[in-house]
Amino acid sequence: MENKKLRSSNWFGRQGKDGFIYRAWMKNQGIPGYEFNNKPIIGICNTWSELTPCNAHFRDLAESVKRGVLEAGGFPVEFPVMSLGETLMKPTAMLYRNLASMDVEESIRANPLDGVVLLCGCDKTTPALVMGACSVDIPAIVVSGGPMLTGRYKGNSIGTSDIWRFFSDLRGDLIKEEELLSIEASMCRSPGHCAVMGTASSMACMVESLGLSLPNNASIPAADSRRKVLAQLSGLRIVDMVKEDLKPSDILTRQAFENAIRVNAAIGGSTNFVIHLLAIAGRVGVPLNLNDFDRLSSGIPLIANLQPSGQYFMEDFYYAGGLQVVIKHLEQLLHKACITVNGKTIQQNYADATCYNTDVITTTGNPFNDLTGLAILSGNLCENGAVIKPSAASPHLMQHTGKAVVFDSIEDYHARIDSDDLEVDESSILVLKNVGPKGYPGMPEVGNMSLPKKLIQKGVKDMVRISDGRMSGTGFGTVVLHVSPEAATGNNFAVIRTGDLITLDVPNRLINVALSDEELADRKSKFIPPEPPVSRGYASLYADHVQQAHLGADMDFLRGRSGNKVTRDSH
Structure with a gap:
């Protein structure tokens, strides 16, 4: 340290008026002068x-x-x-x-x-x-x-991942609101x-x-x-x-x-x-x-x-x-x-790490689950990729073809998901659009959509779900996320319609919609961009400059390291 000038010395090591101001105002907190001595x-x-x-x-x-x-x-x-x-x-x-x-x-x-x-x-x-x-x-x-x-309820361990199960049970009339309140009081302790x-x-x-x-x-x-x-x-x-x-x-x-x-x-x-x-x-x-x-x-x-x-x-x-x-x-x-x-x-x-419970931490030779925790998908539904978590998905849905049931927004989803008139069965694929970085804006954790109530009541536990949004890390299910480009950009995902046939093939890392390039191009030519969700402030700046999910959804002007140099001095 003796041979390297401290960055803070550009403030506290100065002589004259500048150093006086920097040190004097800090001293009003009762800091003795020697604390500023290198x-x-x-x-x-x-x-x-x-x-x-x-x-x-x-x-x-x-x-x-x-x-x-x-x-x-x-x-x-x-x-x-x-x-x-x-x-x-x-x-x-x-x-x-x-x-x-x-x-x-x-x-x-x-x-x-x-x-x-x-x-x-x-x-x-x-x-x-x-x-x-x-x-x-x-x-x-x-x-x-x-x-x-860890939360505890009626002798059982519970945590935030159980929220999705409890909520599904409530919607399926398997538990009552009163019990949910007791669970709520037991989880975050x-x-x-x-x-x-x-x-x-x-x-x-x-x-x-x-x-x-x-x-x-x-x-x-x-x-x-x-x-x-x-x-x-x-x-x-x-x-x-x-x-x-x-x-x-x-x-x-x-x-x-x-x-x-x-x-x-x-x-x-x-x-x-x-x-x-x-x-x-x-x-x-x-x-x-x-x-x-x-x-x-x-x-x-x-x-x-x-x-x-x-x-x-x-x-x-x-x-x-x-x-x-x-x-x-x-x-x-x-x-x-x-x-x-x-x-x-x-x-x-x-080097000295030791496992004390092989039920909690297994080995690569004898793993808890052969499936990896992450897979990246490609295909004409997501030109720049999408993400799925195989370890939290249902094995029987890892290769699946079904008809799309499309929701154009999160509001559309909430309005129709529990309707008795919704044409959906357990083989359907739920598709949620316009919840990506620009379209929402902010890319909310709504990708693991709750299943239609009428299917929950029939005992259905999982369905393929696809969105340009994200999912809570506590969530689970056969959920395809981060579809890029998002629907708001007018690319392929934007023009998927209810009834389109979608194939998910996780082993081969593919997700495709059964539409020709010509049909996709025709639909995109007729795409009408949605109204911007915001028009002022930070959210507007975000929507104008946020990059797509496959790039990390950072702002385009923030990429790259700019360093710590102090370039201006107001005194």
């Missing part, structure tokens, strides 16, 4: 909010980080950024992921920070903070909030994000497998005291990262992204992993495309027996040994020399 200034980027229940315990977590920073000889400064609460935000938290990333990027770049600790947990907060930090590229380390404790391998847990696993967090970050429960210990150790470590000048660009190599994709396949991670990893790769300039996900995931079985693809919960996953065990089981498939935030290689981090 100490690394560590930002704690906090997504705490009472409107983001997953992250509502982050004030305590930030205090643990501060202890570590102070112990290492740095000076911590906590700052807020936009918090994205998956359960409450309308129309969808995904609309604001890119905005939050801009908040993070500009907050870091504009302020006297030498390194940053990213406190994130709820689904979109993790990719947003990582995207923003990568764009600035100063030393950064991620501390996730951790999963909540501690701080933390979803207790299953949903998007939040998938994101925590993503940052650990990329090397952006300390080992065991992904699975320690939020309520476990060891989560605070990890936060303190992360605060301790970031100071050394500043001294070493270890930045995201040093960690996020092409090989690190390949590791993360393979790990995600083995744990049955959320399909949202695809869109977020693509966006992060776009920020750091690493070439990554949908075909990479299919190629790298192919042949990797599911070895984590976790909901929604399996039986257990994140709490069980931690007690069984956590993500380090999964990484060790994948040893022969990974780039073992990839560096991580603690300065060690990923191989060194998992």
Whole structure:
């Protein structure tokens, strides 16, 4: 550190009027002058909010980080950024992921920070903070909030994936509203994000497998005291990262992204992993495309027996040994020399990992499920690709042909899905259009459409469903997502009609509609673009500049890393 000028010295190390202003106003918080004497200034980027229940315990977590920073000889400064609460935000938290990333990027770049600790947990907060930090590229380390404790109801373990089952039972008159209220009170019984391998847990696993967090970050429960210990150790470590000048660009190599994709396949991670990893790769300039996900995931079985693809919960996953065990089981498939935030290689981090429950974490030789956690589809229904999660789908629907039942919007779906007049049976394929990045806007998690009530009452549990939207990581079923280009662009998916014959062939990675090129071209020539869903503010900016799902749905003007240089001084 002695030979490298701290970034913060551009503020606090100045002489004259400028330095006076920078230091004097900070001192009104009771900070002694020696704290500005060539100490690394560590930002704690906090997504705490009472409107983001997953992250509502982050004030305590930030205090643990501060202890570590102070112990290492740095000076911590906590700052807020936009918090994205998956359960409450309308129309969808995904609309604001890119905005939050801009908040993070500009907050870091504009302020006297030498390194940053990213406190994130709820689904979109993790990719947003990582995207923003990568764009600035100063030393950064991620501390996730951790999963909540497993819910308990009538002696059974429950979690957020069970919401879909309970809701289906309610619509099928199998349970009553009164019982649903009791279940509701039993599920979320501690701080933390979803207790299953949903998007939040998938994101925590993503940052650990990329090397952006300390080992065991992904699975320690939020309520476990060891989560605070990890936060303190992360605060301790970031100071050394500043001294070493270890930045995201040093960690996020092409090989690190390949590791993360393979790990995600083995744990049955959320399909949202695809869109977020693509966006992060776009920020750091690493070439990554949908075909990479299919190629790298192919042949990797599911070895984590976790909901929604399996039986257990994140709490069980931690007690069984956590993500380090999964990484060790994948040893022969990974780039073992990839560096991580603690300065060690990923191989060194998992060398001593031990599995304590082989029901929860199996091996590649004897997997929980032979099907991989992710597959990429191509065909004339999705010229730029689509995503499906085979491990959470029904085997009998993996190769299926059926007539489309098309809904032109989410409002159209809600208005007609339970109508007795809806012409639909269990062989039909439900198609939902105009819920993509531009068309909604924001690409909501509505892809795993609830089945028609009249089919639920007949005992139907699953149908093929296709949309240009997304699905909650807690969801399951034979659901084709992220169809690209989306319907709002006027491409093939836009002109699918009720009655068209669609064939899904997951083993061969195909999804096609039985229409000739000539018929598709004729329909597209008559396509009338829908009215823009918004006309002002950030949502309008988003709709004008968001890229399609196969590129990560980032803004076109945010791709590529711009660095941390301070280019202007107002004083």
